[in-house]
Amino acid sequence: MSGFKETLKDAVRQMSFRTSLDTLKKKGVQQVNVLGIDRIIALIEAAVHRSLKSHLVGVEREAVADATKAEFLRLLRTNEDLQRQKTEVERQKERVEDEVDSLRRELFVQQHALELKLEQGSLSTANRYEGENAEIAKKVGEVIRSLAGGGNLPISIAEEKVMELVMNVIDGERKAADEARRALHDREVDNLQRRIKKLSSTLEQTEGRLQAVAAMKNIDSGISSLYREVQGLSLADAQSGKKKELMAEIFKANLKLQKKG
């Protein structure tokens, strides 16, 4: 019995709302009448008993009172369970939505990084070659000029020959270096592409889960009927007169059965 009272108290507490004295004053309330929760519970119980007393007697009343209390507790528990389930589904949905958002953001960042990498790759190669060429030409020029100062060979021919020689060597080196650099670059691009693919797949899965959660929520909402209003027999029905009589007979039998007649 005390358990029932406690539950009733909890229910009253849940249904009440908190307010401050300041708020009440702002609303123009100067004085309030205070009614304790125990008194409220006692009043509810007294009302229930009085109502039962007016309709029922003795053992029957007690049985109905007990059954009503038990049913009340059951409904309350069911309600709490449903609330918990609802909250859990909503929490799950929020979690999945957050996950989808962060995956989308990460995917965007990775795609952007890949684009930058690809652009940087081509630009830096061109700049590097230009700088290297100038540097080599400068050095070879210096060598040739110093050679020509003490010999018979025309400077231009000597320069041309040395340049040809050096450039051949350098070209070979460059090709090897380029290949190494490309391989490294390809690896990075490949990694990024793999990562993007993985992220896309995770995103797809998470979106699927989100849909499943959303679908779970929709189960409760049911499927709408075709009808917005009560229909009844169509006057265009060829047998409407006969059907009307049959409907009335079914209704009469049910009225009697359900003791509403």
Add this chain to the structure above:
Amino acid sequence: MSDTKTTEETKKDHGVLYIGMDLGTSRTSVSASNGVRETVYSMVGYPKDVVSMKLLKKDVLFGKEALEKRLSLKLYKPLEKGVLKYTGDATMDAEAKANLKAAQDLIGEAIRMAKPRKDELIYCVIGAPAEASVKNREAIIEAARAHVDSVMLCSEPFSVAYGLDWLEDVLVIDIGAGTTDLCRMHGTMPEEADQVMFEIAGDAVDAELARQIEKTCPGAQFTIHMVKDVKERYGFVGDAPERCIVDLPVNGKPTPFDLTDQIRSACSILIEPILEGIHKLIASFDPQFQTKLKNRVLLAGGGSMVKGLDSAVEKAMKERLGGGKVIRIEEPIYGGANGALKIAHDMPADFWEQLK
């Protein structure tokens, strides 16, 4: 704010959902005005103990799921021979009370299967056997009332005929699991004299088939549920459409058995009582309309799916009554539910209101 929201949620202003239900011994079927049509075996199971409840993660299981998990459950078939296993007596024992609860849960599940919206009015018509007692009918009404706004009962064979718009001079044969019901329709609500009921139906066929298998297939192990599956898959009378080769375990090893003759013989037990019922209802009908009635015999219910039954009854009618025409309805499983749905649809609004 939250109070306002709650009020809005419970306000039933979205529309009206009609549900037609056929509460049968073997199956319970629903048809609803939102397009949902579902059927469930009329079986309800409750976990035997805390361990099974934890394993199954459910308080109650229905239909096929209950049948499959029956080893962990207390299994109830709340209907027997077409009516609830419930007398309404004050001396009702624990088993009867448990069956009543199972019936209530089954009706609740059937309504949930129709996927109603919380904000719609739900009006339901349930096809109940004509033989159900007043207490029995009250129990069905009470069970349904917990889930719907207004509910009515009507006779099962009547709802089948109403669903097909055959209201005059038609004889409906509804072969269920527990009973076979014959009902003569002549434009008004059928009375007691218009109805014949006997207990040779689907369950009796299962029992006969089990008896024959036991007699002719030495060592074969089986349950009544396996026999029911065999009947539902192969059931026929007359010429066999195919040989019925069924694997049954013998000493733990699946062994093929040819059950063609046994199935034919078991299913044939339906014919004679049906014919007797037809004879009785036709012979006692207005002589001027007897020929018309003979030519408008409707075969409905799960048992009507036995292949060749319509032809076999027609042939027997020719021999005994000089002729007749038997029509098998298109959807035997949903015939009753569809008819009940149509009745719900045609019922005037004020009738529903008065029964709220």
